Amino acid sequence: MITDRLAQLEKLLGDLHDPANPTGAAAVLAADERGEMLAAGETALHDYGLNAEFVPTALGGRLDDLEHLVEVMRSVYRRDPVLGLGYGVSSLISGVLLWTAASPAQAEAAATRLLDGERIAVAVHELAHGNDMTGMELAATLAADGWLINGRKEVVTNIQRAQAVVVFARTDEKPGPRSHTLLLVERAPGDQTTDLPRYATSGMRGLQLGGLQFDDTPAVALGPVGSGLEQALRALQVTRTVLPAMATGVLDTGLRLAITHLSQRRLYGGTAIELPHVRAVLGGVFADLLRAEAISAVGTRALHVVPGSAAVYSSAVKFAVSKLVLDAMDRLSELLGAHFYLREGPMALFQKLVRDLAPVGFGHIARAACQMSLLPQLPLLARRSWRTQADPTALFHGDLPELRFDRLALHAGGQDPVAASLASALQDNGLPHAVRAAAQADLAELTDLAEICARLPIAELGVDAPAHHYDLVPRYVRLLVRISCLQLWRHSDGGFLADPAWLHEPVEDVLLAELFSRHRDHCYFGLSGRSLV
Known part of the structure; x- marks a missing residue:
C-alpha cells in the first residue's frame, strides 16, 4: 500500500523541525553550507530502498503507478530538493531511458544494479x-x-x-x-x-x-x-511530467514556513497573518499549489491511460507547474520581506528552498523549449480534438493500467482527450451555477483558440515562429489547468476537493479555513491532504 510506504518514509526522515533530527532542517542547512549532500538523508533513503521506486515491478521493483512515485518523492523534495534530485531523480531519468531503449538483458542488469543501491x-x-x-x-x-x-x-x-x-x-x-x-x-x-x-x-x-x-x-x-533521439524523446516524456510534479513538495514546505512565521510576527497591533493582503496571498498560493498538482495528476495519469498523447501533456505540465510554483514562492518571499533570504534562524530553510527550486524552470527541459514543442502540435489538436467530446474517466479517477514505455509516441497525432472532456463535462446537470458558467467560458475560449490554431501555417511554427504564435501556447496550457481542476473536482471522492471553492475563482474564506486546518493538523497542503510526521 502506498500509504504504508509513505508513512514508513516519513518516519525514517523524521520531524523536519526537530533540531536534533539528523535529517531535519538544521542538518539540511548545515550540509548546504558545506556544499555537501545530506549523508544521513541518503542513509535513510537507502534503508527505505528508494531505488526500488524507480524499477518496474516486472523487474523486481515497486514502479507500477507514477502517481505513487510522485507522492513518495514529494516527501523527499519537501525536505531537501538536493536529496530528491541527487539521490533519486538522477537514477530515475537513466532508468526510464533504459526501460525504453535497453534489451531485456540490459534492463534486467540495470534493475539489479539499482535494487542493490547503486547509481546510474x-x-x-x-x-x-x-x-x-x-x-x-x-x-x-x-x-x-x-x-x-x-x-x-x-x-x-x-x-x-x-x-x-x-x-x-x-x-x-x-x-x-x-x-x-x-x-x-x-x-x-x-x-x-x-x-x-x-x-x-x-x-x-x-x-x-x-x-x-x-x-x-x-x-x-x-x-x-x-534510435537515440527517438528513444530519448519518448522516455523523457515521463520525467518531464513527474519531475515538476515532485517539486510541488517544495512549495508545501515554503507555504508552511510562511504561515508559521506570519502567525508569530507582530505588525500594526496584531499578527501579520491577520492582514487582509497577507491572507489573500496565502489563499492564492494554496490555490496555485492545488492547481499545479491537478495538472500534474492528469498529466501523470495520461502516461498510463493515453501514452500516445503524452508528448503534449508532458510539455504542458512542465510549462504550467514550473511557473505556478516559482511564482508562488516569489509571492511568499514578498510577504516575508528580509526574512526570506536569511541563512540562519527559524526561516533559514526558506532561502535554500528558493535557490534549489529555481532549476524547475529550466532543468531537464526549459519552459521555452516546451513552448517550441507544443506550438507545432496546436493546429492538429485544434482540428481533431478541441471541437469534439470525450469522457476519459480513467484520466481523472480510479486504478491505472500498466505503464507501457513502448506505447509512448513522438507526436500526439492531434489527440487531446483532456481538452475534449470539457464539452462532455457540461452535459453534467449537477454542475453548480458558478462552475457551469466558468466551464462555459472555458469552452468558448477553447473554441476561439481552435479557430485560430486550425488556420496556423505549418511553415511558421518552427523555432523562428513569430512571438504572437508562441503566445497561443500559454492560452492552451491555462485551459488544460482549468479543465484538469474541473475534472478532478467532478471525480473526487469527497472531502475538501469536492468543494468547488478551490476551482477557477477560489473562495478565500473557505480556502483559508482549509489551509489553516491542514497547518494545525500537520497535513500536506497538496491534493492528497495526507498526514505528515
Whole structure:
C-alpha cells in the first residue's frame, strides 16, 4: 500500500523541525553550507530502498503507478530538493531511458544494479547546445570490439559516484534524427574517462554536478544504432511530467514556513497573518499549489491511460507547474520581506528552498523549449480534438493500467482527450451555477483558440515562429489547468476537493479555513491532504 510506504518514509526522515533530527532542517542547512549532500538523508533513503521506486515491478521493483512515485518523492523534495534530485531523480531519468531503449538483458542488469543501491547517471545534454539534442557533439565510433566514445558532457548529476552512465552520443556525422544513439558506459578505475570539476551554482549546492571527458571509452549500444533521439524523446516524456510534479513538495514546505512565521510576527497591533493582503496571498498560493498538482495528476495519469498523447501533456505540465510554483514562492518571499533570504534562524530553510527550486524552470527541459514543442502540435489538436467530446474517466479517477514505455509516441497525432472532456463535462446537470458558467467560458475560449490554431501555417511554427504564435501556447496550457481542476473536482471522492471553492475563482474564506486546518493538523497542503510526521 502506498500509504504504508509513505508513512514508513516519513518516519525514517523524521520531524523536519526537530533540531536534533539528523535529517531535519538544521542538518539540511548545515550540509548546504558545506556544499555537501545530506549523508544521513541518503542513509535513510537507502534503508527505505528508494531505488526500488524507480524499477518496474516486472523487474523486481515497486514502479507500477507514477502517481505513487510522485507522492513518495514529494516527501523527499519537501525536505531537501538536493536529496530528491541527487539521490533519486538522477537514477530515475537513466532508468526510464533504459526501460525504453535497453534489451531485456540490459534492463534486467540495470534493475539489479539499482535494487542493490547503486547509481546510474545520465549524460544527455551539453552546455553548448542546451535543449538542441540533434546538435550534441560527443561522438561514438564503431571499432572492432565495440563502440568508443570521445568528447565531454557537462553538468551531469552523480557522474563521479555512479557505477554506470547512460550517454547520448553522435554515431553519424550526417545531421538528422538518426544521428545519435543511447550508449551505456560502465564506470570503473582506469575506465578511460576523466572527471571534470564541479560547476559552481547558486542553488543545489550539495548536488554533484560534474562532467566527464571520454577518451576512447568503451560503450555498448542501447537499442538500434541511430534510435537515440527517438528513444530519448519518448522516455523523457515521463520525467518531464513527474519531475515538476515532485517539486510541488517544495512549495508545501515554503507555504508552511510562511504561515508559521506570519502567525508569530507582530505588525500594526496584531499578527501579520491577520492582514487582509497577507491572507489573500496565502489563499492564492494554496490555490496555485492545488492547481499545479491537478495538472500534474492528469498529466501523470495520461502516461498510463493515453501514452500516445503524452508528448503534449508532458510539455504542458512542465510549462504550467514550473511557473505556478516559482511564482508562488516569489509571492511568499514578498510577504516575508528580509526574512526570506536569511541563512540562519527559524526561516533559514526558506532561502535554500528558493535557490534549489529555481532549476524547475529550466532543468531537464526549459519552459521555452516546451513552448517550441507544443506550438507545432496546436493546429492538429485544434482540428481533431478541441471541437469534439470525450469522457476519459480513467484520466481523472480510479486504478491505472500498466505503464507501457513502448506505447509512448513522438507526436500526439492531434489527440487531446483532456481538452475534449470539457464539452462532455457540461452535459453534467449537477454542475453548480458558478462552475457551469466558468466551464462555459472555458469552452468558448477553447473554441476561439481552435479557430485560430486550425488556420496556423505549418511553415511558421518552427523555432523562428513569430512571438504572437508562441503566445497561443500559454492560452492552451491555462485551459488544460482549468479543465484538469474541473475534472478532478467532478471525480473526487469527497472531502475538501469536492468543494468547488478551490476551482477557477477560489473562495478565500473557505480556502483559508482549509489551509489553516491542514497547518494545525500537520497535513500536506497538496491534493492528497495526507498526514505528515
